[in-house]
Amino acid sequence: MITRRSFSILALAALTLSGTAFAQDANVIRAVTDATFPPMEFFKDGKRTGFDIELTEALAAAAGKKIEWTDIDFKGLVPGLVSKRFDIAVSAIYITPERAKVVDFTDPYYAGGLVVVTKDPEIKTLKDLDRKYVSVQVGTKSVNYLKENHPLVRRTEVEKNQEMFNLAEIGRTAAAVTGKPAAKLFAQSRPGFRVLEEQLTTENYGIAVRQDRPELTKELNAALVKIKANGTYDALIKKWFESPAQ
Template structure:
């Protein structure tokens, strides 16, 4: 999932400042600003519309900041660089569709999941749409994602090609360089709707819980984020944001 946005570079949103010191909740509250990261190249979750950063996860983070009475300082950078950047304290939290995995939990802490999704097969009409049909096929996925992990586990797949951006994998499918693309089910839904019948969605290869990430050992910030998610779920805010982008409630705080 995701890579650095050229638009973000042009706008100066990519973190170019010296490495920050780790910030606990007291420091964040005192400064009045939460530094949040995303990719900005993963519609409908986080992307640029013209020069404006938008999407489901952007709206969720803005709702969290508002609830905490904080301003937001957005940073954008490649998805595959975000876990390492958290360890360098370049931002306080990232919301960029990180699936919760045991491997990632070795490096970062996860909040409660803000949505549940899964890895879906996408192909051109007549292409493979079921896991059983992927034998001997070439699959395309974004580098360093849970979709890449799932694709490598497909029995009998001929090859798994990785791409810097999810949209690169999509273009490879449209260009006939791969037989199927594995991506988030909501990304698949959006791509199929916009394709003019050039793409079809198929089976889910797996289901996953998706959450924000932050540096390990920051319990007060983690607690604040989790409680705010619970509050936004209770008052219906998360449901409203979800239905704005997906026409359904994708929230799952468990």
């Protein structure tokens, strides 16, 4: 017979077990990305892949942890860390002073920068973008960079990375401004497209980490040193940036 007291004990036990079940596993890193930016992160045959994805998995393995991935729009990555929904954000994120005010960053893991990709033969320099429509992705540095440094450029802001390229491909915009790795991969796969030699910026990518997880930043930095020493990092660089397009 279950008395009121025994029922209360059972209920308390159930709540305790429930709390344990929903507590975060210390060996699991909750990572968030916007997997629409090849070769850094994208879906192929229904599977998330790319340099950032494989790098993060390698870092987690070196640290003795596992990754639990979530996909959201790029503009929500940093807010997702601030609200503590996720532990890290990995999505070709530039290390900037503005972002560093609200999130921590690991040591840089790859040097990138903003470039122009176009198929318009009349566009040879950045100055040629003046008064032309240029597509950029919302939430990326491309938006503010053009606003502050090239105010005569007519920005067309879109939610998704692929939309940005699509507009340039169908001629709705004269060019797209985005990160160098993605721009080069797109130009390789589309006849007539090219990346201008003149680069807008040269910047570093880093993994964004919640500010209340300094130990995680240290673990990831130590793991980065480890995979660079054992050859894993170089193998990923060769696979994603030196081999033929994936």
